[in-house]
Amino acid sequence: MLSKLKNILTSIVDAVSTKTLSRSELEEILNDYLYKFVEIDVAYDVAEDIIETLIRELEGVKVKRGVNVKQYVYDILKKKITSLLLSVERVSFENEILSRVRKQKPVIMMIMGINGVGKTTTIAKVAYRYTRKLKLRVVISASDTFRAGAQEQLEKHARNINVPIVKHRYGSDPAAVAYDTVMYAKTRGFHIVIIDTAGRMHTDIDLMDELRKISRVIKPHYKILIVDALTGNDAIEQAKAFEKAVGVDGLIVTKVDADVKGGVIISLAYEVKKPILYVGTGQKYEDLEVFTSNWFINKLFT
Numbered sequence: 502m503l504s505k506l507k508n509i510l511t512s513i514v515d516a517v518s519t520k521t522l523s524r525s526e527l528e529e530i531l532n533d534y535l536y537k538f539v540e541i542d543v544a545y546d547v548a549e550d551i552i553e554t555l556i557r558e559l560e561g562v563k564v565k566r567g568v569n570v571k572q573y574v575y576d577i578l579k580k581k582i583t584s585l586l587l588s589v590e591r592v593s594f595e596n597e598i599l600s601r602v603r604k605q606k607p608v609i610m611m612i613m614g615i616n617g618v619g620k621t622t623t624i625a626k627v628a629y630r631y632t633r634k635l636k637l638r639v640v641i642s643a644s645d646t647f648r649a650g651a652q653e654q655l656e657k658h659a660r661n662i663n664v665p666i667v668k669h670r671y672g673s674d675p676a677a678v679a680y681d682t683v684m685y686a687k688t689r690g691f692h693i694v695i696i697d698t699a700g701r702m703h704t705d706i707d708l709m710d711e712l713r714k715i716s717r718v719i720k721p722h723y724k725i726l727i728v729d730a731l732t733g734n735d736a737i738e739q740a741k742a743f744e745k746a747v748g749v750d751g752l753i754v755t756k757v758d759a760d761v762k763g764g765v766i767i768s769l770a771y772e773v774k775k776p777i778l779y780v781g782t783g784q785k786y787e788d789l790e791v792f793t794s795n796w797f798i799n800k801l802f803t
């Protein structure tokens with residue numbers, strides 16, 4: 502996980518920890534890293550920002566005897582990356598859900614994203630977490646009425662985690678399924694409705710219209726976009742397009758366990774500025790973690 506980003510940071514620390522360096526020496530050394538960062542999905546502007554920060558903080562600095570120079574550089578990087586991520590962490594998200602359900606049931610989440618990013622799996626993980634940890638009653642709407650096998654896949658997950666789903670026939674209106682699910686939840690006192698939607702390219706106008714329709718009919722409290730860490734910087738384009746067409750309240754980044762590059766979360770934080778609610782770290786129901794800047798820093802620096 503994140504191994505290339507880790508390697509780059511280690512290599513930077515080694516390269517600048519030799520002696521006191523001037524601005525031009527630092528620029529010479531660090532310029533190479535601009536492209537190394539970009540290759541691992543750190544957006545160009547963020548890479549520039551990180552390098553500029555390093556130059557500013559290290560220029561002409563004589564580290565006091567007894568202070569570990571490498572540690573000094575690591576700390577600069579840690580602080581910088583933390584500051585980039587702080588703005589998108591939302592540690593109180595589950596508390597917010599809990600206080601919402603106390604006031605008004607059900608709380609509705611609509612899950613969206615392009616094909617194959619992990620929407621359905623993530624829904625199962627969230628439902629698993631909310632029923633087990635938050636002790637909430639969750640029902641899932643099978644609003645992917647399009648892809649062959651989508652309903653069976655969701656049913657299988659639902660059986661495994663013991664959560665009900667509401668479904669219609671394939672080809673039926675996803676908004677109608679979602680509406681029925683909300684009614685189901687209301688009459689039976691369920692706390693949470695999670696709407697599974699079909700994968701769609703962010704460039705497909707008709708399918709984006711369909712999401713807008715679900716959103717208009719159901720008025721979800723949270724429109725959550727799933728992005729796959731392995732899609733790299735395209736995840737940023739996806740987030741911008743979904744935000745423009747439907748609106749995005751939060752992100753979940755999946756397949757972080759399989760992502761050796763590691764730059765995409767930093768880029769999302771810098772370029773999209775939507776809270777990252779959770780990260781997917783595997784294929785099991787337990788493999789969903791609350792995203793915090795600390796979580797990321799710990800993965801990078803330990």
Ligand SMILES: Nc1nc2c(ncn2[C@@H]2O[C@H](COP(=O)(O)OP(=O)(O)OP(=O)(O)O)[C@@H](O)[C@H]2O)c(=O)[nH]1
Binds near residue numbers: 617618623645700782
């Ligand atoms: N390693 C890993 N695999 C994941 C993660 N999340 C999802 N997957 C896998 O990604 C694949 C696609 O997941 P789905 O949940 O079907 O994706 P989807 O977005 O619902 O796909 P469509 O409905 O076809 O658009 C499956 O094989 C999942 O097991 C994760 O966090 N880590």
Ligand SMILES: [Mg+2]
Binds near residue numbers: 620645651697698
């Ligand atoms: Mg799906």
